[in-house]
Amino acid sequence: MPEPTPVLPEVLAQIRSVPVTEKPLIICDVDEVILHMTTHLEDYLNARDLVFLKYEYRLTGNIGGKSDRNPIGSDDVRRHLLTFFDEISHRQDMVPGADRALGALSDNWDIVLLTNLPGGHNKPVREKLLAGKGIPYPVLTNSGPKGGAVAALAAGRPGPVVFIDDSPTNHVSVSASLPASVQIQFIADDRFRQSVEKESHIDLLTGDWQETAAFISDILQGP
Numbered sequence: 001m002p003e004p005t006p007v008l009p010e011v012l013a014q015i016r017s018v019p020v021t022e023k024p025l026i027i028c029d030v031d032e033v034i035l036h037m038t039t040h041l042e043d044y045l046n047a048r049d050l051v052f053l054k055y056e057y058r059l060t061g062n063i064g065g066k067s068d069r070n071p072i073g074s075d076d077v078r079r080h081l082l083t084f085f086d087e088i089s090h091r092q093d094m095v096p097g098a099d100r101a102l103g104a105l106s107d108n109w110d111i112v113l114l115t116n117l118p119g120g121h122n123k124p125v126r127e128k129l130l131a132g133k134g135i136p137y138p139v140l141t142n143s144g145p146k147g148g149a150v151a152a153l154a155a156g157r158p159g160p161v162v163f164i165d166d167s168p169t170n171h172v173s174v175s176a177s178l179p180a181s182v183q184i185q186f187i188a189d190d191r192f193r194q195s196v197e198k199e200s201h202i203d204l205l206t207g208d209w210q211e212t213a214a215f216i217s218d219i220l221q222g223p
């Protein structure tokens with residue numbers, strides 16, 4: 001089990017701007033959960049004669065040439081990701097049903113979007129895109145594992161807290177920092193979701209917003 005990670009000062013400053021209420025809280029990731037990312041990244045890579053070597057949750061070592069299948073180095077991966085985000089952030093497609101599901105849940109839940117963007121890169125673009133799609137919730141940018149930020153967001157609230165994210169790393173981190181949270185691993189892409197094993201700290205593994213909304217609604221139904 002990893003140690004809980006501390007929340008970064010720049011993330012804590014953003015968290016302090018979110019009002020603390022008595023409502024239960026949903027903390028939701030953006031890429032591959034609310035907005036498609038894998039399919040866009042695949043298009044970007046294909047246009048450069050690159051491919052995912054496996055449908056596996058890893059970027060470094062998992063992107064290579066279409067014909068030689070040689071993995072490109074970590075610096076190249078980082079460079080491509082920054083270029084990719086610059087090209088795509090303003091036009092990523094929404095995962096079907098995300099707007100309606102979150103809209104219905106927002107009657108009873110506070111909703112905060114917690115997204116990893118290098119250095120808060122493209123945050124205004126992302127906020128504008130989401131708001132334009134009917135997803136007007138506060139956007140907080142983080143970097144690295146999300147456990148510390150999730151625990152800080154949950155502090156002083158009565159609970160329950162639901163955490164929705166595609167990344168196995170983030171779920172391990174949240175499980176260490178806030179084990180009481182309800183953890184939903186949402187992966188929009190079928191191929192990547194099917195490559196993931198449901199771990200014991202995951203309450204629901206899904207790629208479907210209707211199922212997610214029903215699962216979360218049930219949490220508030222007492223026995």
Ligand SMILES: [Mg+2]
Nearest residue numbers: 029031032166
């Ligand atoms: Mg994500």
